[in-house]
Amino acid sequence: MVLENFRGIEGPREIVFAERGITLVEGPNEAGKSSIAEALRLVRDFKASSQAADVRAVRPTHVQADPRVEIEVRSGPYHLVYAKTFGRKGTTRLTVHAPRPESHTGDAAHDRASAIFAETVDAELWRALHLVQGQPLDQPVLADLEPLHLALAERDAGEGAEVHADVLDRVEAEYLTYFTATGRPTGDYARLRDALDAAVAREREAQAEVENVARLVEKHERLRLRRDDLAVELAEQRKEAQSLRDRSDALDQLRDECREARQVAHGADQSALAARRAQQRRSELLQEFEAAEQALSQAEEAAAAAQAELEELEARPVPGDPDGAIDAAREALDDAAARLDAARAESEWRRAKERLDRARAAVQCLTEASETLAQHSVTADVLTAIGDAHTQWRTAEARSLAGAPQVRIERLGEAIPTVDGAPLAGDTAEMAALRTTVVEVADGVRVTVAPDAEIAERADDAEQARRAYERLLAQVGATDLDDARGRAAQRDEAQRQVDSATAELRAALDGATEAELAADVAALDQRRSQVDDVPEVNEARAAHELAKQRYEHVVRDSQQAREERARRAAVAQALRDRVVSAGADVAQAAARLDRAAAALDAARAEASDDDVAAALERADEARIQALATVEALDRDLREHGADQIAADLATAEEVLGSTERRAQQLAEELVGVDAQLELLGRDGLQDAANRAAEQVADLERRWASMDARARAARRLHTTLAEHAQRARQRYVRPFREAIVDLGRTVFGEGFDVEISDDLAIVSRTLDGRTVPFSSLSGGAREQLGVLGRVATARLVSEESGAPVVLDDALGYADPIRR
DSSP: OOOEEEBBBBBBBEEOSSSSOOOOOOOOTSHHHHHHHHHHHHHSOOOOOOOHHHHHHHHHSSOOOOOOOEEEEEEETTTEEEEEEEETTTTTEEEEEEEOOOEEEEEHHHHHHHHHHHOOOOOHHHHHHEOOOTTTSOOOOOOOOHHHHHHHHHHHHHHTHHHHHHHHHHHHHHHHBBOOOTSSHHHHHHHHHHHHHHHHHHHHHHHHHHHHHHHHHHHHHHHHHHHHHHHHHHHHHHHHHHHHHHHHHHHHHHHHHHHHHHOOOHHHHHHHHHHHHHHHHHHHHHHHHHHHHHHHHHHHHHHHHHHHHHHHTTSOOOOOOOHHHHHHHHHHHHHHHHHHHHHHHHHHHHHHHHHHHHHHHHHHHHHHHHHHHOOOOOHHHHHHHHHHHHHHHHHHHHHHHHHSSSEEEEOOOSSSEEEEEEEEEEEEEEEOOOEEEEEEEEETTEEEOOOOHHHHHHHHHHHHHHHHHHHHHHHOHHHHHHHHHHHHHHHHHHHHHHHHHHHHHHHEEEEOOHHHHHHHHHHHHHHHHTTTSSSOHHHHHHHHHHHHHHHHHHHHHHHHHHHHHHHHHHHHHHHHHHHHHHHHHHHHHHHHHHHHHHHHHHHHHHSSSHHHHHHHHHHHHHHHHHHHHHHHHHHHHHHHHHHHHHHHHHHHHHHHHHHHHHHHHHHHHHHHHHHHHHHHHHTTTHHHHHHHHHHHHHHHHHHHHHHHHHHHHHHHHHHHHHHHHHHHHHHHHHHHHHHHHHHHHHOOTEEEEEOTTSSEEEEEEEEEEEEEEEOOOOOHHEEEEHHHHHHHHHHOOOTOOOOOOOSSSSSSSSSOOO
């Protein structure tokens, strides 16, 4: 090892260690002995650029320089030189000479060196065999050192123990690959389960996307087939429509001749219509004249009949007025209703009055109980505190009196003794001297009784307990514990009355307030006082029902009478209206007859009845001839199918337009589906679904394999752990023998130790005297700690041992004291 600028070491200093045996480093304090072990730890554990507190602590304080450590090491098959300069821009260099040359720098050198040490050095054993300066005098933890286990197993079980330990280590490693120390899945095992679940979810999503694409493809095919069918259909429809247009164009001249003939026929028809209207008008004038004569005769007859019926109706007697009977029945019904309301109010008033009395009594009881409750403040907790204080006082008083000296004073003469300056009351007195007590007889004698300090302290404690007890009594106004108990009992009784009164008040009020209930009682009292001699409810209800029935009977009879009077009045009025109307009809009929005669005379002055009939005959003949021409032309058109061609053309054009619109909609829908398929096709959904399925299948295979391995590892780990625990107990004997063998070299044949299952020294026996390890002196514990480390090194490798580092050890031991 070469150290430079490491704590107090300035220039390069080289330390050469023997490959076998003991290397002793000797020097005064602050010479740098402990720096050797610390440098060996830092160069292995920290990177050169580390700013950890342990690294900063080794920087020299007297010079501005970076610490440097270089070690040349043989470890397993490796022979290497490893150097580090610690600083913000630290440097690392590794040169491996065997088993094959290697050279590394920087972090690569640190990582390679760490890998070599991890491969060839048992870190736990290395730390356990180091006894560092300032370390507590505790034993190293040896139970978990695998090399020591192997060595002890070889001694106990012979050949094959190393294989057994290796199996345990591999089983433990295999178990921890799948499970945590608490048995929960971890690592690749847990990640594979999560990956499988995620892959299954992705496969389902991808498959759903593929199915969606399949549905779109199917829809696209259906749309394409429909588009092709529509294309064929459109071609046929366009061909048929064009054929119909050609046939229709060929009949246009015939249609023009037919239109002209229709116009001529229309003129003839209008002439015939005018002549017919003239004839009709002449007939209407004749009919109107005859109808006017007949209407006048009928109006005169109706007027006479209406007048006769009115006179006959007015001669009949008229029914009397029913309003008086209704008023009397209504008054009787109102009186019965008032008596029924008063009866109901009487019943409700009694119930409400009883509730109000109960509520007021409950309020009075609640007020009195609340006042009592306020006057007594001794609750259960306060009473418990007073009882505890009383017990503490009496207990302290009994303890103070238990060991106190007793003083008995008897007056034998005329002189009156004094006790602590106060004259003696009576001739005798007995007391316990809890404090210094002075008994004096004037001009005679003075006796001082002084108890020990503990009795005085007990008396003070008793006095303090008494004062605390009296303070609690004063707070609640009680004279003693019994008085407090009585007050507590009174409070409990008052609380019970409060609860009972509260419940009674709540039941009596039933959700209302006392004022509301009192208002209800007053209102009900006012209602019941409206009637003298209030009947019972049932009696009043029966009387009311009877009055109601009588009133309804009178109302029905009165209604019938009113209806009869109204009917007669309506009939009479109708007859009067008929008389008036009939008179008006007579006048209108006479006027109508005059107008019809005047109109007929005027029309005959323009043209006689015969002239009108001849004009109509001529117009009809012209119309018939024009219609015959139109009919002939129409017959030619029909023979050529003109109407059917026009209808077929209109239908064909309508069907063609509808088909073209459907084709356009279908084309737009097909473009939309094409766009979706093109967009989804770029995503490679089927490939993604196939990859997801393959990934699920692969993960399921891997999961099945790993799960089987994990379950097997857990079962094997549980089984071997139980066997390993039993085997560890067998390791104690060879370890104890190794320590005893070394210890007797130092302490003699009378040395022995007891070893626990975790390979810790429980006790030391020397010349027949056994002392627990924790009760031994610091030097003895330190000696046993060194023995345990040396014994471990010898057991691990009998030929070459293992590196044991003792830094300022045996500082507590001496050559004489064992």
